[in-house]
Amino acid sequence: MTKDELIDKYRHWNVEDIDWWECTYDNFKERMTSIGISVDNMYFSGFWSQGDGACFEGAVTDWDLFLKSLGYDNPVLIQHAMDHWSFSVSHSGHYYHENCTSFLGELPMPDDYDTEEFIDNFSPYTEEFRAQAWGAVISGFTANFEQEFTDASKDHRRQLYRDLEKEYDYLTSDEAVWDSLEANEMTDELEEACE
Numbered sequence: 001m002t003k004d005e006l007i008d009k010y011r012h013w014n015v016e017d018i019d020w021w022e023c024t025y026d027n028f029k030e031r032m033t034s035i036g037i038s039v040d041n042m043y044f045s046g047f048w049s050q051g052d053g054a055c056f057e058g059a060v061t062d063w064d065l066f067l068k069s070l071g072y073d074n075p076v077l078i079q080h081a082m083d084h085w086s087f088s089v090s091h092s093g094h095y096y097h098e099n100c101t102s103f104l105g106e107l108p109m110p111d112d113y114d115t116e117e118f119i120d121n122f123s124p125y126t127e128e129f130r131a132q133a134w135g136a137v138i139s140g141f142t143a144n145f146e147q148e149f150t151d152a153s154k155d156h157r158r159q160l161y162r163d164l165e166k167e168y169d170y171l172t173s174d175e176a177v178w179d180s181l182e183a184n185e186m187t188d189e190l191e192e193a194c195e
Helices: 003-009 022-034 063-069 075-084 115-122 127-140 145-171 174-183 188-194
Strands: 037-045 053-060 086-091 101-106
Touching: 003 174, 022 037, 022 053, 022 145, 037 145, 053 145, 063 075, 086 145, 101 145
Parallel strands: none
Antiparallel strands: 037 053, 053 086, 086 101
């Protein structure tokens, strides 16, 4: 048996019967926490069929970090989000790619109310500063936040899939398989064939 044949024989040894994805999951959870997203569950299928992909369930738990990760640093907007917004994602369907999720968002917006009503109900400031503070924020509300948050979530799920695929490709590479065979003293088959 040649070295290549031995490697091929044990090609999937590093990814069978173990949770090889745990480190990738842990790294992903840390990255999401660093931008204000709490990840509860992750799912994936891969890496060879149509419909393969990855998704996660979770919610925005730190609006300051999350909005800043998207380029929003207006303190009035951040305070409003912390006080009144919620956004979460859950798995739905039979597959695990980025489109197999549903979103639940409660994002009251200035254009959902007349300006005075919005200022009265949602401004954290004293009366004398409300109009000025919310005037500045309202003029900047041009984005469709729910769509932006959904798109960002899908980008993160695609990145999770790429990370998993990269780890899988590494663990099934010639180098990684050979290193595992050597570390576990499983190269005897090759040595016996050479005798």
